[in-house]
Amino acid sequence: MKPTSTALLCGVVFGLGLGLAGMTNPAKVLSFLDVTGDWDPSLAFVMAGAIAVYAPAYRLVTRRSAPHLGPRFHLPTRRDIDARLVVGALLFGAGWGLGGFCPGPALVSAAGLGRSALVFTVAMVFGMAVFSWGQHHGDAR
Amino acid sequence: MTMTEFTPLSSTLGGVVIGLASVAMLSFNGRIAGISGIVGGLMTPGARDDRSWRIAFVGGLMIAGLILSVATPDVFGGGSPRSWPWLALAGLTVGLGTRIGSGCTSGHGVCGLSRLSVRSLVATAIFMSTAAATVYWTRHLAG
Numbered sequence: 001m002k003p004t005s006t007a008l009l010c011g012v013v014f015g016l017g018l019g020l021a022g023m024t025n026p027a028k029v030l031s032f033l034d035v036t037g038d039w040d041p042s043l044a045f046v047m048a049g050a051i052a053v054y055a056p057a058y059r060l061v062t063r064r065s066a067p068h069l070g071p072r073f074h075l076p077t078r079r080d081i082d083a084r085l086v087v088g089a090l091l092f093g094a095g096w097g098l099g100g101f102c103p104g105p106a107l108v109s110a111a112g113l114g115r116s117a118l119v120f121t122v123a124m125v126f127g128m129a130v131f132s133w134g135q136h137h138g139d140a141r
Numbered sequence: 142m143t144m145t146e147f148t149p150l151s152s153t154l155g156g157v158v159i160g161l162a163s164v165a166m167l168s169f170n171g172r173i174a175g176i177s178g179i180v181g182g183l184m185t186p187g188a189r190d191d192r193s194w195r196i197a198f199v200g201g202l203m204i205a206g207l208i209l210s211v212a213t214p215d216v217f218g219g220g221s222p223r224s225w226p227w228l229a230l231a232g233l234t235v236g237l238g239t240r241i242g243s244g245c246t247s248g249h250g251v252c253g254l255s256r257l258s259v260r261s262l263v264a265t266a267i268f269m270s271t272a273a274a275t276v277y278w279t280r281h282l283a284g
Contacts, residue, residue: 006169007194011201012208014162014174019209021155022148023246025218031145033269033276040145042152047250049156050163055255057164067171074172076243076253081263088242089249089264091234093271098279099231100221102246103239104176106232107199109217111206116220120232125180127236132184 003069015108021046024109026100026116033097145218163252170194175248176202177239242268 022028022042031040066072096102101109101120109117163174172179172194179195209216221228239245242264244253249268253261 001169003170003194004197006165007172007197008201008204010162010166010170010174011198011203012205013165013201014159014198015202015205016208017155017158017162019155019205019213019216020158021152022145022216023155024206024209024216025145026221027218028145030222030276030280033273034280035273036277037280038144040147042145042148045149045152046156046159047254049153050160050251051156051255053157053160054163054251057160058167058252058255061164061168067167068169070171072171073167075256076173076258076260078243078260079258081260085242085260085264086267088238088240089267090271091238092242092245093238093268094275095231095234095236095238096246096268097272097275099223099228099235101231101235102176103180103235104202104245104247106235107176107180107202108206108209109220111203112210112214112217114210114217114220116223116225116228117217119225119228120221120235123229123232124236127233127238128177128181128240129184129236131237131240132181136186 001069006069014104018105018108021049023102023105024112029096029100029102029105159247159251163247166198173248173252174198175244175252177236177245178243178248181240238268 018024023046028040031038032043062073099120101117106117106121106124110121166172166174179198183192183195244264249261249264254265
């Protein structure tokens, strides 16, 4: 197996999981976030299910010196809480609550040709590109 | 305002499937399955061999979208109730915010919390409460 093959398969499985979980349904996402209204707590179970699998497996897998198809693990190393982390999370939360899509479900739904998802996803990718552009030009200074 | 059905079983199962795919990404590719990071990495100038796995993963997500749209279109619930200008603003904000804050629901919410990362715990607490506050504002205050 090549790293591109496993990434493709993982993407398919991840996307099907999002659909099964209910994450691709913005109405369900908005009901989950509507804690003072007709609250639908289902999506808390998504996070619980995913963490129940990932948390123990993470410890087992990273005991090895390297992944099966690469020289090393690429893991986040930063530990500081900086202003960018806080501001970024605030912006993301506002957009998620407004549209009902987070990045994974947006891509899955856009490929399913949902019109609202297409509008959202084009804008999201544009936002990411603006960030990269700013990052690049900031570093070049 | 749409009421949705409580689906603890399928949501837990979906979460388990997401977790398994994320474990496989770590075990085979050595990568964190954070969607905003994977997509954002395609826009930063870098090595060519760093792009193909990202394109493959995003392609996989989109294949899943096609499969779902044919097999069970109900999972999309008819899309977002917001009008297009609001959706465009929401998308822009999510794109910028997830890159500035180095992660989204998958990278911070699933992988980060599992790794007991304090950064991810702080980010997840902030984006969850901000999202809930935004829904409160749009549904209960702005009408």
